Amino acid sequence: MTAPAADRRRAIFARMLLMRRLEESVALMSKDHPFGHFHLYIGQEATGAAVIEALRPTDLATTTHRNHGHLVGRGADEKAVLAEILGRADGCNGGRGGTLHVTDRDRGFLATSAVVGGSIGLGTGAAHALKRQGKGAVCAAFFGDGAMEEGIAFETLNLAALWRLPVLYVCENNSRGALGARAGEFPTSEMAAPKLSGIPESLGIRTAVVDGADADAVHAAAADAVDALRAGDGPVFLEARTERWPGSRPLWPELLTGETDLALAWEPERIAGDHAAWIREQDPILRYARVLTDAGVCTRDDLAAIDRDVRDRMAAARDFAAASPWPDARSATDTVFALEA
């Protein structure tokens, strides 16, 4: 595997850190702003950031209830994303979508469906249009392992294979290490197939299985996949496996691993507590920080400077979101129908 160019690796790291600090802010703000049920992207940042790095701005994307990371990773304004999560007027969707449906059309997001499997069909439809339009663009459909339990996954994989549609299926399998089968635990996916990628393989779809916490590996697989899509070779199914972040085990996410301390990347002896193993071995942010400094791509100071910038941006975003007004209640029945398309 060839590592991506240094500037790409720095960009991937900055995206990952933005995702992480956004989700920490969401968890923090959920204490004072009860916005309900939400899903954090912590532990999966390497996948989203590296796939996004492999896309062009003209490519499209669909995503799910676990969308926050994808949105800011692709350049959505973190102020508007956070305001949307709080249901405020300045949110990306004007408060009509909330955490489950954060969307930014200008960043190529067509649909953020919180129906499990929804993003697969919609992303495939977008790819059908892109193929017809003949401009060489592709669509990335992000979804979790649970989506493979849905019937629409099989139907659309079959169609995409038959019609050789330029769709990158990004299956973020975050169930490794999940304890869903145990009584009282939050459920995770259950499939009879020994591996998820065996399902698209049976339809003749090209697949790749990667460590979803290894940003360079994800980038290499995604870049290969996107090249194949642009060459008209048909869909690619990328299964990115991550060890489940401990904070996502309960229904209500908790920062069980604490606010990320970047210095732990180089001071593992300071890592302690119940979740030390995840932090030491799995946390994709700390892993990538070590990779980049070991490879001489960045110094610790470079990464700390990125972190300072990201933290400043997130502090400003929290202030902005908290100060954003509620939508005008009289607008509740507006925008059901489009006046033009």
Add this chain to the structure above:
Amino acid sequence: MARITYAQALIDALHLSMAEDPRINMIGSYVLGLGPLRGLVDRLKADFGDRIVDPPCSESAIVSLGIGAAMAGDRPFVDIGTASFLFEGWSQIVNEAGNAHYMTGGQVAVPAVFHMLHGLRGGSAAQHGHSPQAMLWNAPGIEIVLPASPRDAKGLMRSALKSPNPTVVLDHAKLLGLEGEVPEGDFEIPLGVAEVKREGADVTIVATSLMVSLALQAAEALAGDGIEAEVVDPRTLVPFDRETILASVAKTGRLVVVDEANMSCSVASEIAATVAEAAFSDLKAPIRRVCRPDTPIPFSPPLEAEIAVNADKIAAAARHVCG
């Protein structure tokens, strides 16, 4: 004007629209079902074959495909076949298509047409004869089109294919062979404009789709009894032309509403409630609904005939409210 079948009018509309807008493409081409008129589709295949795909039996996926393609700049025409199969794509149409524009705060539109054949057609039995328009009306964000004549089939389909919103067009399976006068060339009927199909002063009969033909037959029978019925066809349920119906009821003071779906929470129920709420003081008699009973559709011909709406049942209801 040319005298052509409903099926011909529908294909004419598709042909005109595909010729003028290259974004329009077809996902599924069994627009006319598997009956004797299906060969009319060959004209579309000959002229626009590269814009027509025939998918496998995957209604959920093809509805979703149409929505995603519309979001990405296409204008797909998605053929579902028999309306009962829409239930396979129900989550997609209700939970994705109908919600997309609203829940994105207006960022994303879904300019797609979903076409299907609805209604009792003789031998459909329980799983091939649904009329899901009332169920669709209960889901926000979806336009619902119910042509009743060849003229409407052409004019409304032209508008549906230009709409920026998800639009479901339900053609009654028994209307495909109906002949009527249709304007040649470019011709549109805007969505949301009802038509008074027959004028009369004594009772208003509101009907859609095939029920319009039955209501007109009933009106002829009623005329023999000295009752002049006004037949009003909303033509689209969303958008809904409330004013034309209220104006007719203000004139006649009596209302019968006809719908092929079963009665509970039917299109007839909604229209009856709307009139009762807005124009109770105009009514000289209680409103009557004529619908199927709340049963699955039986196969055997006498059983199907028993539950089907027909002109006699409509005329009886009209006589009742005029009595």
